[in-house]
Amino acid sequence: MSIAELESREIQLERPQGLWSEAWQRLRRNRGAIIGFGLVGTFVLVAIFAPLLAPYGPREQNLSLVREGCCPGPSADYWFGVDALGRDEFSRILYGARYSLLIGVVSVAVGLTFGLILGAVAGFFGGIIDGVIMRLMDIMLAIPGFLLAIGIVAMLGPGIWQIMIAVGVVNIPIFARLLRGAVLAQRENDFVLAARAVGVPRRTILGSHILPNSISPLIVQGTLALATAIIDVAGLGYLGLGPQDPATPEWGTMLTDTIRYLQTAPHLAIIPGIAIVLAVLGFNLIGDGLREALDPKLRGRA
Amino acid sequence: MLRFVVRRLLLLLPILLGLSILVFLWIRALPGGPAQALLGERATEEAIAQIEREYGLDKPIYVQYWRYLETVLQGDLGQSVTTRRDVTEELRQKFPATIELAIAAMLFSTFFGIPLGFFAAKRYGGTFDHFSLVASLIGVSIPVFFLGIILKYVFAVQLGWLPTVGRIDVLIELEHPTNFYVIDAILAGDPAALWDVLKHLILPAIALGSIPLAIIARITRAAVLDVQNEDYVRTARAKGMPPAVVDRRHVLRNAMLPIVTIIGLQVGFLLAGAVLTETVFAWPGIGTWLVDAIESRNYPVLQGGILFVALIFVVVNLLVDVSYAFLNPRIRLS
Amino acid sequence: MRTPLLTVEDLEVRFGTSRGLVYAVNGISFDIAPGETLGIVGESGCGKSVTSLALLGILARNGRVTGGTAMFGGRDLLKLKDEQLRLIRGREIAMVFQDPMTSLNPVLTIGKQLREPLQVHFGMDKSQADRRAVELLEQVGIPSAKQRLRDYPHQFSGGMRQRVMIAIALACEPKLLIADEPTTALDVTIQAQILELLKTLVSERDTALMLITHDLGVVAGMCERVNVMYAGMFMETGSAAALFSQPRHPYTLGLLQSVPRLDAGRRQKLMPIPGSPRNMLSPPGECPFAPRCRYEVEQSRQQVPPLEEIEPGHQVRCFNPVPADEWQRERLGGAA
Numbered sequence: 002m003s004i005a006e007l008e009s010r011e012i013q014l015e016r017p018q019g020l021w022s023e024a025w026q027r028l029r030r031n032r033g034a035i036i037g038f039g040l041v042g043t044f045v046l047v048a049i050f051a052p053l054l055a056p057y058g059p060r061e062q063n064l065s066l067v068r069e070g071c072c073p074g075p076s077a078d079y080w081f082g083v084d085a086l087g088r089d090e091f092s093r094i095l096y097g098a099r100y101s102l103l104i105g106v107v108s109v110a111v112g113l114t115f116g117l118i119l120g121a122v123a124g125f126f127g128g129i130i131d132g133v134i135m136r137l138m139d140i141m142l143a144i145p146g147f148l149l150a151i152g153i154v155a156m157l158g159p160g161i162w163q164i165m166i167a168v169g170v171v172n173i174p175i176f177a178r179l180l181r182g183a184v185l186a187q188r189e190n191d192f193v194l195a196a197r198a199v200g201v202p203r204r205t206i207l208g209s210h211i212l213p214n215s216i217s218p219l220i221v222q223g224t225l226a227l228a229t230a231i232i233d234v235a236g237l238g239y240l241g242l243g244p245q246d247p248a249t250p251e252w253g254t255m256l257t258d259t260i261r262y263l264q265t266a267p268h269l270a271i272i273p274g275i276a277i278v279l280a281v282l283g284f285n286l287i288g289d290g291l292r293e294a295l296d297p298k299l300r301g302r303a
Numbered sequence: 304m305l306r307f308v309v310r311r312l313l314l315l316l317p318i319l320l321g322l323s324i325l326v327f328l329w330i331r332a333l334p335g336g337p338a339q340a341l342l343g344e345r346a347t348e349e350a351i352a353q354i355e356r357e358y359g360l361d362k363p364i365y366v367q368y369w370r371y372l373e374t375v376l377q378g379d380l381g382q383s384v385t386t387r388r389d390v391t392e393e394l395r396q397k398f399p400a401t402i403e404l405a406i407a408a409m410l411f412s413t414f415f416g417i418p419l420g421f422f423a424a425k426r427y428g429g430t431f432d433h434f435s436l437v438a439s440l441i442g443v444s445i446p447v448f449f450l451g452i453i454l455k456y457v458f459a460v461q462l463g464w465l466p467t468v469g470r471i472d473v474l475i476e477l478e479h480p481t482n483f484y485v486i487d488a489i490l491a492g493d494p495a496a497l498w499d500v501l502k503h504l505i506l507p508a509i510a511l512g513s514i515p516l517a518i519i520a521r522i523t524r525a526a527v528l529d530v531q532n533e534d535y536v537r538t539a540r541a542k543g544m545p546p547a548v549v550d551r552r553h554v555l556r557n558a559m560l561p562i563v564t565i566i567g568l569q570v571g572f573l574l575a576g577a578v579l580t581e582t583v584f585a586w587p588g589i590g591t592w593l594v595d596a597i598e599s600r601n602y603p604v605l606q607g608g609i610l611f612v613a614l615i616f617v618v619v620n621l622l623v624d625v626s627y628a629f630l631n632p633r634i635r636l637s
Numbered sequence: 638m639r640t641p642l643l644t645v646e647d648l649e650v651r652f653g654t655s656r657g658l659v660y661a662v663n664g665i666s667f668d669i670a671p672g673e674t675l676g677i678v679g680e681s682g683c684g685k686s687v688t689s690l691a692l693l694g695i696l697a698r699n700g701r702v703t704g705g706t707a708m709f710g711g712r713d714l715l716k717l718k719d720e721q722l723r724l725i726r727g728r729e730i731a732m733v734f735q736d737p738m739t740s741l742n743p744v745l746t747i748g749k750q751l752r753e754p755l756q757v758h759f760g761m762d763k764s765q766a767d768r769r770a771v772e773l774l775e776q777v778g779i780p781s782a783k784q785r786l787r788d789y790p791h792q793f794s795g796g797m798r799q800r801v802m803i804a805i806a807l808a809c810e811p812k813l814l815i816a817d818e819p820t821t822a823l824d825v826t827i828q829a830q831i832l833e834l835l836k837t838l839v840s841e842r843d844t845a846l847m848l849i850t851h852d853l854g855v856v857a858g859m860c861e862r863v864n865v866m867y868a869g870m871f872m873e874t875g876s877a878a879a880l881f882s883q884p885r886h887p888y889t890l891g892l893l894q895s896v897p898r899l900d901a902g903r904r905q906k907l908m909p910i911p912g913s914p915r916n917m918l919s920p921p922g923e924c925p926f927a928p929r930c931r932y933e934v935e936q937s938r939q940q941v942p943p944l945e946e947i948e949p950g951h952q953v954r955c956f957n958p959v960p961a962d963e964w965q966r967e968r969l970g971g972a973a
Contacts (some may be wrong), residue, residue: 033440119386140321145614147575152609155597156332193538222528236579239448240594253446260452260583263460270456274449425696453916532697534739540695541734542754542805543727546719556744632789 028296034290041282044233048098055092059250062204063087071265082268093250094276100251105230112172120177124184127196138174146171159242168233172226217295224288228281252277304635307628319416327371381603390607401481401588405573407504408512409521416516420523442517446575449511451583468585470503515569528560567623574612640844641668649704651689659917671845674862684869685849689815694722706932728756731806735818737798741790748786754808773804796827815843865889868915868925875888876950885958887932932957
């Protein structure tokens with residue numbers, strides 16, 4: 002009997018699959034991630050279809066409701082109650098999803114793009130370029146993120162775009178570090194050396210070999226960064242640094258000044274907060290699930 | 304070890320320098336120009352001219368920076384636009400409140416976070432473990448200020464068990480030699496005052512510390528799980544060591560290394576979170592100071608606050624690195 | 638033949654994994670007498686390490702002993718509670734593990750790690766324990782023992798660390814020492830030294846030694862008796878002399894054949910064992926080696942062959958054992 006025949010009679014454990022399909026399998030089995038997808042899915046749908054779902058406009062005032070003081074709580078007509086200017090909380094929450102989603106996504110995109118470029122360049126070219134870029138990142142990281150965002154907003158002035166930029170900039174050093182680490186780790190890998198030995202230009206190596214392998218930590222970090230971005234944006238909004246038009250239904254801004262009404266109208270503080278928590282929780286669940294799916298070694302072993 | 308500390312200290316300098324450059328550039332980028340930023344909108348022509356001369360705003364930029372550095376290092380951070388007092392003076396008065404809060408929050412988060420994570424790891428896969436994971440996930444998803452509002456609503460407004468604002472009851476008389484109210488109360492030998500101060504600390508500390516608690520618990524759990532699977536733990540068990548000793552001397556001692564690093568990172572979060580927490584509880588610390596400064600465009604205060612916070616953060620990170628090196632013999636002895 | 642120190646019968650160990658149950662050990666029996674050296678040989682994953690961990694009750698969390706007995710000192714180790722087993726671990730049965738770098742706690746001094754078993758089992762105080770520790774280090778050949786007590790594992794070389802591990806294991810004068818791949822992680826030159834050391838120490842103390850390894854050369858030099866393990870079962874057991882001169886099981890023959898020989902001709906082909914180790918996710922229903930075996934017969938595919946004595950002191954688990962002189966013929970004649 003030849004060896005080849007013997008080999009073909011081997012019992013296979015199971016057919017190996019690609020990295021992505023295996024990861025997808027694991028993700029599907031993760032209950033937390035499923036809940037996360039549910040939450041985020043709802044969040045996105047609400048944001049998109051707000052005009053259809055909301056019974057009232059987000060800025061529609063009905064001052065007669067608050068003539069006797071603040072503020073009517075949840076009722077049949079106004080599911081989440083009414084705010085100090087007679088606006089329907091429920092509609093405002095629905096529209097608010099748009100702001101949180103938009104601001105979150107844009108800030109992370111900004112941070113990701115610039116961070117990616119800086120990190121990849123630093124990691125790949127090394128030397129002085131690496132040193133300079135990383136020193137700069139260290140300095141940015143020397144100020145706690147939220148305070149850095151405040152500083153940037155102070156410089157740019159308050160407003161929606163400004164907070165997007167601020168939160169985005171805060172994310173840059175995080176992604177830069179991440180990608181630099183991944184690139185450094187890959188750079189010495191055999192397949193990279195092999196590509197260079199064959200004469201593949203560095204640019205191509207970076208794009209076709211290194212970057213695709215660095216994607217998994219990026220995906221995880223990106224999702225978690227979205228979660229943090231929504232929290233930071235809400236925080237900036239709460240401090241009054243967000244959209245300057247107080248009628249804007251941004252969740253964080255909706256929480257400003259609600260402390261005064263805790264006794265009489267707690268729903269004004271509680272409901273937007275819960276909305277924020279659910280959205281952030283959704284992204285955190287997905288991020289965690291992705292982290293576990295893409296690298297199960299990270300979990301405690303059985 | 305000494306070489307390690309010295310090396311880290313030296314690395315600190317360029318970061319601090321870079322920070323000062325960043326803040327310097329930031330001031331010059333503020334709306335209205337640096338002179339107006341430093342003086343406020345109601346500045347007079349002559350005041351502006353004087354500032355311009357003082358800061359040499361007509362000179363080349365590196366000269367300006369040098370002058371700036373000189374003044375900052377001398378401790379002159381300018382005057383608050385609203386109160387006209389030295390920023391350094393106000394800083395000195397207000398920072399104990401924030402530090403006290405931050406320490407209380409840190410104690411809360413480590414005191415409960417580490418055991419939580421440890422027991423979750425020990426009961427891996429069990430109900431307690433799942434519960435702790437869920438709790439941590441929710442914990443990191445709650446914005447600090449919202450948590451503060453909820454705590455305030457439940458415990459102060461509804462139940463009335465704890466005070467709603469401030470550091471101490473207005474009716475209590477207390478001398479403040481250190482401005483750390485807990486210490487002041489102890490120094491004065493006044494248990495009633497001490498109790499009152501502590502009551503005021505509880506809610507803000509919990510609000511601020513809950514997120515670090517969630518993070519510390521998760522990291523502890525992960526670190527303990529990892530270490531438990533290490534070969535040397537198996538060796539310890541094979542030697543016949545009692546489980547308690549294995550846990551304490553072999554598992555925890557090694558798990559502390561990553562945990563300490565994470566605790567250090569939390570300090571940054573605490574400092575940033577203090578800004579938000581203080582506004583909810585009207586806590587008279589740096590946080591409220593900065594928030595008011597933002598609203599009133601009080602840039603000297605903002606500058607002072609940011610520099611101070613960054614300095615603390617950097618120093619704490621250094622301390623964390625040093626303690627990590629101390630705990631890890633491989634670095635300690637090199 | 639002295640009365641056995643440890644008698645294991647029909648040991649079964651399983652692991653619960655996300656892919657299903659792993660049948661790691663499927664009914665092995667052996668015994669070991671005081672002062673005797675028993676070798677357990679097999680490839681990675683055959684269950685040899687799991688056996689020793691199961692005896693001491695330090696299996697991984699998802700491992701379970703599902704059958705068998707292990708009589709030691711009149712008690713069944715497998716039925717003892719952890720608190721009772723703890724008193725035996727390190728004191729009467731000790732283990733030396735494979736990788737000395739990871740098997741020693743990096744944040745504790747060597748002295749501390751040596752003192753631990755002495756303090757726990759003998760109640761020694763620090764100075765007594767230190768004195769004994771210095772003795773032990775000297776016995777395993779570590780110079781400047783007294784100063785070295787205060788050093789950390791990373792300050793020792795690989796061979797030195799393994800000596801320390803041996804010192805720790807012998808600290809309480811155990812009756813049985815289990816060495817799981819003690820030299821695999823070491824340089825070849827150091828390997829010989831460590832094995833010599835082990836040999837000397839156990840003969841001086843009349844300690845029984847269970848040597849677990851995949852390296853035939855190690856076994857040949859050290860062991861009186863050898864058990865060949867595959868897929869969680871013993872395929873052949875007997876004296877080292879018998880197994881090395883007249884292996885009867887195709888697997889044993891394959892192992893001997895696959896060792897490249899320095900005196901072989903240049904054109905001589907290497908003879909690996911074809912195929913790969915058995916998938917352990919199902920209990921064995923046929924001869925586990927059959928898929929890779931040149932000598933298989935129809936019965937091999939239908940049931941698991943029982944372990945039977947083929948001559949006094951020599952057992953084989955095979956429906957079609959290799960002829961007694963096969964190995965000698967091949968060795969002297971050249972290629973098969």
